Amino acid sequence: xxxxxxxxxxxxxxxxxxxxxxxxxxxxxxxxxxxxxxxxxxxxxxxxxxxxxxxxxxxxxxxxxxxxxxxxxxxxxxxxxxxxxxxxxxxxxxxxxxxxxxxxxxxxxxxxxxxxxxxxxxxxxxxxxxxxxxxxxxxxxxxxxxx
Numbered sequence: 622x623x624x625x626x627x628x629x630x631x632x633x634x635x636x637x638x639x640x641x642x643x644x645x646x647x648x649x650x651x652x653x654x655x656x657x658x659x660x661x662x663x664x665x666x667x668x669x670x671x672x673x674x675x676x677x678x679x680x681x682x683x684x685x686x687x688x689x690x691x692x693x694x695x696x697x698x699x700x701x702x703x704x705x706x707x708x709x710x711x712x713x714x715x716x717x718x719x720x721x722x723x724x725x726x727x728x729x730x731x732x733x734x735x736x737x738x739x740x741x742x743x744x745x746x747x748x749x750x751x752x753x754x755x756x757x758x759x760x761x762x763x764x765x766x767x768x
Contacts, residue, residue, distance in 0.1 A: 627758015634751035637718060638744045645740035718747055 639662075643655045695701050725739040 623761025624758040627754050627756070627761060631751040631754035631758065634754055635748055638747035638751065641722070641740045641744035641747065645738060645744060648740070721746060 640655050640659050643658055644652070647654055647658075695704070722739050722743045725737050725742055729735050729737050729739065
């Protein structure tokens, strides 16, 4: 399970980094082209999942939606502590991803001779996290996770 979770999270991180790679390839085109390209690829990916990936053998019919169930978990102190710790971690992670291109652009402005490739470096730095997730997933097959 750890291997596949690592690959899933790694794919999500690479998906976050991918628009920066597109921008570095299409540097002269307006940003709207990157948004259109990534949106189109997301639609194609969804269609591929719908058409090419069958339901698993343990799929059950969905139950009726109960909106209060979401809040009932937060009555448990241990769940609440874990959830808020996770939310805080994700807040800092998404903040880093959002500000990384800004930091690189600011560095370029402060050092005119630097001329760092902001989009490509953003892709590499964010994408490295995706590779780390996949590597950790593989490592979980060797080192058993704690209960």
